[in-house]
Amino acid sequence: MIDGDVQFDANGRLRHCLTTEGLSGDQVREILDLAESFADVNDKSIKKVPLLRGHTVVNLFFETSTRTRSTFELAAKRLSADVLNIDVARSATTKGESLLDTIANLRAMQCELFVMRHPDSGAAHYVAGHVDEAVHVINAGDGQHAHPTQALLDVFTIRRHKPAFADLSVAIVGDLRHSRVARSQIHALRALGTRDIRVIGPRTLLPAAVESLGVTAHDDIDRGIADVDVIIMLRLQRERMEHALLPSEREYFAGWGLTPERLRRARPDAIVLHPGPTNRGVEIHSAVADGPQSVILEQVTNGIAVRMAVMALITGNAPGQPA
Amino acid sequence: MTALAITGARVIDPASGLDRHTDIWVHDGRIAALGTRPPGLPAPEPIDATGLVVAPGLVDLCARLREPGETHKGTIASESAAALAGGITTLCCPPDTQPPLDNPATVELVRTRAETAASAHVFPVGALTRGLEGSYLAPLRALAAAGCVAVGQAGRALRDTHVLRSALEYASTLGLTVMLPPADASLSRGCAHAGVMATRLGLAPIPAAAETAELERILALAVDTGARVHVGRLSTAGAVDLLRAARERGTPVSADVAAHQLHLTEQAVSGFNANAHLDPPLRCEADRRALRAGVADGTIGAICSDHQPHDADAKLAPFARTEPGLSGCETLLALALDLAHTGECDLATTLARVTCGPATAAGLTAGRLEVGAAADLCLFAPDEVWTLSSADMKSQGRNTPFDGVELRGRVRATSVGGELAYRAC
Numbered sequence: 160m161i162d163g164d165v166q167f168d169a170n171g172r173l174r175h176c177l178t179t180e181g182l183s184g185d186q187v188r189e190i191l192d193l194a195e196s197f198a199d200v201n202d203k204s205i206k207k208v209p210l211l212r213g214h215t216v217v218n219l220f221f222e223t224s225t226r227t228r229s230t231f232e233l234a235a236k237r238l239s240a241d242v243l244n245i246d247v248a249r250s251a252t253t254k255g256e257s258l259l260d261t262i263a264n265l266r267a268m269q270c271e272l273f274v275m276r277h278p279d280s281g282a283a284h285y286v287a288g289h290v291d292e293a294v295h296v297i298n299a300g301d302g303q304h305a306h307p308t309q310a311l312l313d314v315f316t317i318r319r320h321k322p323a324f325a326d327l328s329v330a331i332v333g334d335l336r337h338s339r340v341a342r343s344q345i346h347a348l349r350a351l352g353t354r355d356i357r358v359i360g361p362r363t364l365l366p367a368a369v370e371s372l373g374v375t376a377h378d379d380i381d382r383g384i385a386d387v388d389v390i391i392m393l394r395l396q397r398e399r400m401e402h403a404l405l406p407s408e409r410e411y412f413a414g415w416g417l418t419p420e421r422l423r424r425a426r427p428d429a430i431v432l433h434p435g436p437t438n439r440g441v442e443i444h445s446a447v448a449d450g451p452q453s454v455i456l457e458q459v460t461n462g463i464a465v466r467m468a469v470m471a472l473i474t475g476n477a478p479g480q481p482a
Numbered sequence: 483m484t485a486l487a488i489t490g491a492r493v494i495d496p497a498s499g500l501d502r503h504t505d506i507w508v509h510d511g512r513i514a515a516l517g518t519r520p521p522g523l524p525a526p527e528p529i530d531a532t533g534l535v536v537a538p539g540l541v542d543l544c545a546r547l548r549e550p551g552e553t554h555k556g557t558i559a560s561e562s563a564a565a566l567a568g569g570i571t572t573l574c575c576p577p578d579t580q581p582p583l584d585n586p587a588t589v590e591l592v593r594t595r596a597e598t599a600a601s602a603h604v605f606p607v608g609a610l611t612r613g614l615e616g617s618y619l620a621p622l623r624a625l626a627a628a629g630c631v632a633v634g635q636a637g638r639a640l641r642d643t644h645v646l647r648s649a650l651e652y653a654s655t656l657g658l659t660v661m662l663p664p665a666d667a668s669l670s671r672g673c674a675h676a677g678v679m680a681t682r683l684g685l686a687p688i689p690a691a692a693e694t695a696e697l698e699r700i701l702a703l704a705v706d707t708g709a710r711v712h713v714g715r716l717s718t719a720g721a722v723d724l725l726r727a728a729r730e731r732g733t734p735v736s737a738d739v740a741a742h743q744l745h746l747t748e749q750a751v752s753g754f755n756a757n758a759h760l761d762p763p764l765r766c767e768a769d770r771r772a773l774r775a776g777v778a779d780g781t782i783g784a785i786c787s788d789h790q791p792h793d794a795d796a797k798l799a800p801f802a803r804t805e806p807g808l809s810g811c812e813t814l815l816a817l818a819l820d821l822a823h824t825g826e827c828d829l830a831t832t833l834a835r836v837t838c839g840p841a842t843a844a845g846l847t848a849g850r851l852e853v854g855a856a857a858d859l860c861l862f863a864p865d866e867v868w869t870l871s872s873a874d875m876k877s878q879g880r881n882t883p884f885d886g887v888e889l890r891g892r893v894r895a896t897s898v899g900g901e902l903a904y905r906a907c
Contacts (some may be wrong), residue, residue: 164753180682196847279800280684281754302802339684367676367687401746 165287175287175296178305178467179346186195187350191315193468193477194461200237201463210476211240215270219249219261220299221277226435226459227299227309231274234466238476243270259289269291271295272474280304280339295473297466303337309434310343312465313391314351316458320430324351330384330425331374332359332415333393333442336366340434341393345372359383360415363404380415387425392417392433395442408441418444422452430454484511484900485524486857491531495538495640495663495851506536511899527881529902531861537661537833538851539571539858541840543661543738544714545789545811547573547604550591551580552616556791556878558592558736561811562600564877566904568787568811569860569893571602572841576661577609578636584609584620584747587626593629595857603848603858605631607661616640619649622656631844632712634661636759637771639696640756641667646699650709659710659845664697664721665762673802675717675763679748685801688763694720701728704735712843713737716790719772726781728766734889736843737781739773740788741817742808746770756797757883758790761806779826784840787814791879809879813870815862817884819891822864826903857900866892 176348200208216235218228235242245265262273272295275283280302287296293412294439300306300449314324321327329348335341335358348356357373358365369376377383384390395411405411417431431443431453439445448455471477486508490580493516494501500516507515510524518524544566546558550617556564565573575592577583583592589606596604609623610633612618622633633653639662640646653660669692674680676687697713701724704711716722716739725737742760745766750758758764776782797804814836822832841849848858853901 277800279802281802282800284754286801301684301800305684342682342684366487366681367689368678368681371678371681 165284173473176307176473177283177287177296177298179307179310179350180305182346182350184350184352187311187314187347190311190391190465190468190472191318193472194315194464196478197464197467198283198461201460206228206237207239208237209239210291210471211235211238211474214240214272214474216240216242216274216470217265217270217271218242218244218271219247219265219275220245221317222300224276225297226462228277230459230462231299231466234463234470237463238467238470240272258286262290266290267295271299272470274299276300278302297469297473299481300339302339304339305343307343308462308466308469309340310347311469312458312462313344313432313434314347315461315465316432317389317430320454324348324353327353327389328355328387329353329389329391330357330359330368330387332380332384332417334364334395334399335360335393336364336473337396338393342372344391345374349373350365357383357387361405364399374404380421381424384425388426388429390417390422390429390431392431394434394436395438412441416442416444417447417449419446422447432458435459483508485526485870486858486897486900487519487526487528488531488861489528491534491536491861493851494830496830497838497850498757498852499830500851501830506859511857513851513855513857514729521659522624525561529895533863534861536851536862537860537862538837538849539860539896539898540569540815540836541844541846541849542570542573542787542789542811542814543784543840543844544576544740544786545570545573546578546716546791547575548791549579549595550588550676554793555796557594559599560602560876560878561789561791562596562602562604563704564809564811565579565602565892566896566898567876568813569815569862569896570811571858571860571896571898572846573602574605574607574844576607576636577634577639578614579646582609582614583607583630584612584614586621586624589625589628589630601898601901603898605844607631607845609635610635610653610660610724611640611645614638616642616645622653622658626658628654631846632659632661635663637663637665639663639665639667639670643699647703647707650703650707650711654707654709659712659843660712661712662700663715664693664700665714666692666696669695673759673763673806674751675748675765677748678723679751683751683754685751688771690718690720690765693718693762694724701733701735705733707732711735714786715740715743715762716773716776716782717743717765717769719769722772722776722781729781735826736783738786738840738843739777739782739786741785741810741814742788744770744777744785745817745820746883754801755803755883756804757808757881758794759801759804759806760808768774774821774826777821778831783835784843785814785818785835786840787811791877792881794880797881798803808878808882809875810882811877812875813882813884813889815860815893816891819864823890857897859897860893861895862891863894864891866890868892882896
């Protein structure tokens with residue numbers, strides 16, 4: 160059994176979006192193609208389609224987020240859904256209410272699409288395994304496990320620049336060990352046929368048996384990014400210094416930060432991604448973040464279309480889907 | 483005055499090497515004779531045990547009864563009934579109750595409750611340190627006087643090496659066996675083995691070195707102090723190697739492994755299966771094989787259930803927030819017997835690991851089937867195939883990763899002091 164099984168219904172259709180693991184290349188492409196059609200909506204002056212009219216989307220964030228929550232909210236609104244943002248820090252869960260009770264109460268208010276971020280790995284799976292058939296769950300990040308819509312918007316962005324995934328060399332640099340984004344990116348890239356995925360970082364930031372994910376591991380960034388087509392930089396959390404995983408931000412930048420000099424080791428047309436928010440001078444040099452090879456702001460824009468596509472698809476409301 | 487006659491069974495006593503088809507005659511709670519009925523002994527209605535094996539009642543070195551303090555998870559009555567259904571007639575309960583077994587009054591409470599509510603023999607393990615917190619010694623002398631069979635730390639490793647050394651010295655003064663978890667406190671803060679599955683699922687990892695590093699420290703101090711040490715619930719191949727070498731050097735150390743570690747690996751955690759959230763975590767296939775080999779060659783002398791019944795809510799949360807442990811008494815024998823079914827051990831050796839092996843480690847006289855011994859017996863069908871249904875378990879805790887799994891070898895009846903304390907319907 161793979162952990163994504165619970166996200167499919169009996170007919171193999173995606174009913175939750177919990178992880179990119181277990182998605183086929185066709186399933187990923189279906190989402191990306193639909194997102195392309197929504198990208199046009201976002202370029203129009205009236206940015207709305209009525210696909211989710213009458214539906215209520217709940218943004219249930221147990222961890223703070225600006226970008227992800229805003230883009231989910233915009234995506235839902237552009238699909239004409241009603242949106243409820245729950246500030247969990249002030250909600251009943253701080254009074255001891257269980258996660259399932261929180262969901263059950265929102266369910267009693269006829270909410271059916273939950274966008275959930277939670278600090279525990281597996282939280283979205285847990286909820287998806289306990290809700291009735293009419294409910295859909297989108298994992299907006301669970302602990303260190305998965306962040307599927309981020310990975311999908313990343314491969315969407317890559318595809319717009321470099322559509323031949325099988326021939327790409329992709330480097331993912333930084334704190335792989337704690338990164339749900341990286342795990343989801345690896346599964347999505349592999350689903351699309353990418354063979355050369357390199358993960359780069361000090362050994363304190365690479366998880367055990369990382370090669371089992373289908374990647375090669377490098378601790379030397381200069382060697383690791385040689386001739387790659389895509390570089391994905393990961394955010395370094397400050398608490399990594401507290402747990403003796405790294406001596407200092409300064410040392411990390413010197414060893415693994417992406418500088419213009421290092422970027423020259425990649426292919427000349429390489430693109431640079433970052434899921435944000437960036438720590439300039441910690442994992443990425445400003446000249447790279449703002450440079451011509453950076454597609455970081457495109458990722459943010461694309462996030463809306465990709466999240467619209469996921470919401471429409473899992474609720475069965477995408478154009479052409481059987482009712 | 484109990485009298486019992488069991489006829490037609492294959493009788494195996496691993497301690498004495500007895501293994502033959504014979505009749506057992508019980509009088510006054512003790513085994514009066516094997517073979518023909520001694521003259522003058524009353525002749526009760528015999529139990530026909532043809533096709534069954536009769537072995538000494540099983541001895542479990544680690545079964546939590548949850549009393550006092552956690553009766554929503556289990557009680558001495560419910561969990562000792564589960565033990566009997568698993569063929570276990572003698573069990574040691576670790577000190578991690580609420581409050582912990584760090585004072586004679588709480589130990590006496592457990593013993594008194596066990597005398598009235600349980601037919602299985604319950605031997606409390608006292609806390610090594612006050613509150614199990616690892617800072618101050620618990621009153622070990624008073625705990626021994628109150629009936630503790632050993633002292634230990636349950637699952638909580640000691641951080642302070644001075645306290646550990648001192649505790650071992652003091653325990654050895656009193657001749658007490660010390661039961662320690664080989665788990666480094668700082669390296670054990672995760673919830674899954676540092677391997678393929680934890681990496682895929684993004685679960686906080688516990689490296690194998692958490693066990694080997696701590697075991698090396700314990701072994702060094704066991705040599706240094708001469709204390710009699712028992713390390714519980716091994717999970718890694720590295721620990722088996724260390725232990726084998728230590729025993730060859732003559733270090734006074736014994737060990738056990740939880741039965742489920744001989745069967746499951748980290749793969750069981752797939753899908754965030756909270757029933758596979760265990761402590762120590764399930765590790766990889768090489769570890770599982772090494773543990774089985776360690777049991778076969780006697781490096782690991784005991785297989786325990788590591789019984790930890792939970793209420794349903796304890797397993798209803800995202801994986802890392804669920805409480806670790808499984809309800810294991812009722813699967814102990816079937817899981818152990820797999821070693822005999824595969825031929826890794828002969829049947830008598832397999833049974834030794836759940837009878838005289840653990841009894842010896844805890845300094846108990848139980849786990850033997852000889853004339854004059856208490857008639858604590860386990861009658862089981864060695865080849866009966868059955869499917870575990872958690873709903874049918876006697877334990878209050880239904881938390882098991884073996885629900886719906888086909889097992890081979892089933893307890894048919896359990897006798898404690900000649901009384902049939904459990905009989906399968």
